[in-house]
Amino acid sequence: MRRIINLRPSTGSAVLLAALPFFLLLIAYLLGSSVRLAVNPEDKLLPAFATIGSAIQQYAIDPDPRTGEVLLWSDTAASLVRLGWGLAISAALGLVFGIVIGIVPYVRAGFSAFVAALSLIPPLAVLPILFIVFGLGELSKVVLIVIGITPFLIRDLALRAGEIPAEQMIKAQTLGASSWQLTLRVVLPQLLPRLLDSLRLSLGSAWLFLIAAEAIAAEAGLGYRIFLIRRYLAMDVILPYVLWITLIAFALDWLLRLTTRAAFPWYAGASK
């Protein structure tokens, strides 16, 4: 018998093994749901698939009788717009400050401790301030995402910029590069794929801040909806919404990974 660390599954069994936990979870849910519903047909905690199906019908297909909109789509659009702006602004700030802090010693001396301190402020603790300063509209939600993930992006990119081998920086200077040209042609292009990597890592936090902000004050949005219907214990809506949010998060992650591979063909080879 070989050691367990040396036993490897074949491709087919690896796929089966990957599907297994999902399948088990589903079985557990079905069992739990039918047991609870057998005791109390009015139970709301683990609704039957039929109940969830009709809730999906109501939220994702039929237009809302009051607004005429299909709620799932209008919620998704509202959340994605906020998330998109938040990520875009954070990425731009992270890139600019990360590069400057990473390669200009004077800026690093002046700002790296400051950014480190900023990144320790719990973003949710400043949410009330954001609501007071920026109002309850879209701006405060976008700003929360920006405050939440930008310090991480700056620090990560500054580190990555510092990791570019000194040999490359010197070589570029011997080819006549000015600081600006060096940034533009050597540092920036090598940091772009790193930026996408860091964005992938901060997607989770971005969603966290988005849903938190929407839960407190919003008129539409995925986070707003699940916190609204929580009052009615509407698990038949909350569960599909959570599943939907997870799917979107997964798709965004996959899209970023795909973009990295397509746009930076040198990256996979160079980072090995």
Add this chain to the structure above:
Amino acid sequence: MTTLSIRHLWKEYGEQVVLENVNLEIKDNEFVTLVGASGCGKTTFLRMLLGEERPTRGTFLIDGAPLPDEPGPDRGIVFQRYSVFPHLTVRENVLLGFEFEGAKLLGRLFGPKRRAALDQCDAMLQTVGLYEARDKYPAMLSGGMQQRLSIAQSVIRNPKILLLDEPFAALDPGLSADMHRLILRLWEDHKMNIFMVTHDLKEGFELGTRLLVFDKVRLDPQAPNAYGATITYDIPLGVTGKKLFKELAETTHRTERFVDSLAPA
């Protein structure tokens, strides 16, 4: 026309003396190889030439003027590793020098200027034998090809001085003969001064017009850092023979052993 004049040069880091009392005159178009035990200041000397380090005392003149205090296009460098840009193809790597020179704001050339520069790049790539690989990224090249690329990238800017920091040390021994032919050819074509640091005494003997040996004259176990290295042999090409080779191998080996004996276990 490039000359170098070094007089009474000292380099110290705090208590530690790395180089002491180095004197050297270099004429135009010389190919100087620098050999010596590790820790004897060869690389420090090269870094001073590059502008990364300043001498502690003494004068270091290029064409009669003090050495600039940062790297510049008149002094090219090829490191042992990491000296090509992984995000650019072979051709773009060579083109980069032209783009830094001709496009101050964007760092990119367009249209006829780019085409003219690319023609020069392609000619250079033919010379170093990388033309077929011109659209590949460095990660897809072998170590030897990456070093050829790095050499091409520097030489195309026509530097007055080309610095080579153990450029072939990480390569397969079989490759070095090829690389030596290439570097000698470029040296003749481009009329530059070459300084090459090497760990390989044989390589130092084979290449170049002049061999400099960096070594510590005084080895004091009580104060190992108090005495630095200096140039102990300055040998023009043609005088090198078997007996001298053996003598040099013995002296540098003695210093190497001394340095090793000081290293913490």
